[in-house]
Amino acid sequence: MTNATESTPPAPAAEPEQAAGLRAMVGRNVRQSGMLVALLLAVVFFQLTTGGVMLKSLNVTNIFLQNGYILVMALGMLLIIVIGHIDLSVGSVAGFLGAVAAILMVKVGLDPLLGVALTLIAGGLIGVWQGFWVAYLRVPSFIVTLAGMLLFRGATLWILGGQPVGPFAESFRAISSGFIPEIIGKVGDPFGASEITLLTMGKWALVLPLGGGPLNLTTLLLGIVLSGVLVLLTWRARAEQVKYGFSVPSMRQFWLRNALLIVGVMFIAYRLAGYKGLPMVALIAFILIAFYMFLTTRTVIGRRIYAVGGNAKAAMLSGVNSKRMVFLTFVNMGVLAALGGLIISARLNSATPNSGYGFELDIIAATFVGGASAYGGVGTVAGTVIGALFFGTLNIGMGTMSIPIDYQFAIKALVLLVAVYFDVRNKNKEG
């Protein structure tokens, strides 16, 4: 990102925004863009080191299949961290609710739709329980959710009797391993049936991520629609800024950024289309991402969550019901943990006593790496998505490179440390 701006005609009331304001704005976005750059570098790195396996259609699809639940739950975690709390129990809660779903659908034999609905409600109730302790009884969330982590792990073991429960009905499994139905048809890949290798150097190979199986047209079409919508939205936002005399990136920058965005979206759509199309779990995640982007930036509730996280006392004295806001973020987390649990169970095709174990760490890490502040009040949905995808890429890339699991843990740990270090450093610069 550069500092070049197109100064707008001065509006009568507002003088044009000065350079300092713009720099602050860029500064705020820089970490998010920084993470995006890091994500792209990681992808390129793995593309080279895995001899082109990283960006194969199957692998791109797998990133979504294997990380869908992390993404979903990270959205809930974002709100909790923004409001100034933490939830250590998501992994256990997701495991427990996955088990509840298994009991309901496999043992009791409920219809999957009803089972899913009841599980989501149960998630909401767990959120009510934890939110009540945190918001109204004022026990620190760290403690409440630490207790929840143990409580729901125990509860999982108890209701499963220590044994995995499964398998699920095929219709239920579709939410984690299914794909959207192909309603238009397929066409052959214009780049041919096999991928194009430019050159190889020993273990490394420069493989262009093009070519592969026949393309699912519905997925491609959805990619085009999404691109169009994104361009339209950013265009409207820009026009609004201009109208109020704020400085905006120049037209060239605007289109450059949008071009990159379209290339990104279309590339992912193209790769997904080359396998079996858009996975259901990715569709769910995309819908939730859009919803939470809207919630955080455009709604009164979202605004209040950020206000409470930024300065709880000032928010309270402005008439914001801080307690209720904290309570609601926990209820929201409970429902998303239920969804995460459902996806995990569907993916494994059984609920196991250990499922969800340690997931809270991946989820919290993704949120922080995505730019949320450990002090509350700061964090974006886009950042969280990038953070989650970054960890997903790291997992799959390292797995494909056959890096031993012990190294994998250490590498992820260092990534988390470095990312949060940058957060703290930026904070100090601002203050």
Next chain:
Amino acid sequence: MSDVLLEMRGITKEFPGVKALKEVSFSVRPGEIHALVGENGAGKSTLMKVVSGVYPYGTYDGQFLFKGEECRFHNIRESEHKGIVIIHQELALVPHLSITENIFLANEQATRGVINWSLSHAKAIELLKKVGLNETPDTKISHLGVGKQQLVEIAKALSKNVELLILDEPTSSLNENDSQALLQLLREFRSHGIACVLISHKLKEVESVADTITVLRDGAVIESLDATTGDVTEDRIIRGMVGRDMTHRYPPRESNVGEVLLEVRNWKVRHPVYDDQMVINDVSINVRAGEVVGIAGLMGAGRTEFAMSLFGRSYGHFVSGQVLKNGQEIDVSTIPKAVANGLAYATEDRKTYGLVLMNDVKTNITMAHLEGVSNRGVLIPPKEIAVANEFRTALNIKTPSVKQITVNLSGGNQQKVVLSKWLFANPDVLILDEPTRGIDVGAKYEIYTIINRLVAEGKAIIIISSELPEVLGVSDRIYVMAAGRIAAEMPAAEATQESIMKAIMRLARAGAEEVLL
């Protein structure tokens, strides 16, 4: 020793987009009290942060000498080592530690890491005697009032063998007595050869205590006045600060007082922690439409506590009392209800209670009334920006844009953002708690003008202020509060500083007799 203790030459300090100091030259003689005055954002604090190493060597241009030696401080430790100690506006004490522990924080009286407590206590007692603080050294800081905490800070500075003491707005949160005691202490230090730089907005104090007064405006030194001769008046200083004569400190207002708008009857509130303490004891007040009612009193009289307990019971345990608006009893038991009933409370502590500092101006302005910029819970950004710009113009908030983060605004402009927030909520009764604390003369005048505009619209204003001239200058009617009670009520036209102080003392005496009986 030379006749100059500190000499600064051509100091220039730039922040992104702003030149905070422009070629400033400034010198302090040994053993003098040197006042540094200027409007907010004039560069006073910035200059002192250069001296004390808060802004390390290399982040500014120019040079300075202390006791004839050039200084290149990289942090505060280095400047303290030389004998320069700065006491910031926000006190830097640890509330849960004792006086002794705070005085020797980071300077522990220890041998090989083991603290010698007897030595620490002995030294602390000696230091407390020097600053005239009559407390045992193992008292926790949280048990002390602001005035006494200030003295602990000074004791801490003395423990570092200070030669130049820098005080940034030391009296802004002190009451009259504590302020006087503090100034007396500075005079004593002067006689012991300790020089002092005093940053203050209270020009009366500056006039009475300073030997030299340096006026800063827009990052440059305007003049240095010799105050020992006695012909430097408050008005003279103000002229230097704002660059013109201020004929009226308080804008004139046509009084247009209507019917009683809000009435509080027999308000009683207990302390939030100590349940046997009645903090507000049977307070009854009223305020009329178009009227400014002042609440005068000393620090700790219960004024803020009263206002906050009224505003959605945000302080203490409510015991009993009624609130009537236009003769009808209203429910103010929660903040949203109080706001819905047309009450607003603009806090005395804008940074802690008033603003979300990391959010921008527009977000803060709309925070108390998001309904006004949203439709069914969905925000309408253009409307929000329009509202914010409207207030920016109306209240003359100096900011590059309404998207500026509020932490970057000066105190006066932050206060205007807090005011805007409540004006946008459109209350009928606005309680202003110390609305001009720590802000400069020009911004004060603007705030008084806003108050006048509001009462002209028929709103009722309750203003709480520790500065008696301010209460006298802006109010139509004054309640005097002391020890959680109303000590007196008087029309502002008949009130004087003396009559207010007398009322406080009378109640204090009566209280003492009650205890004796």
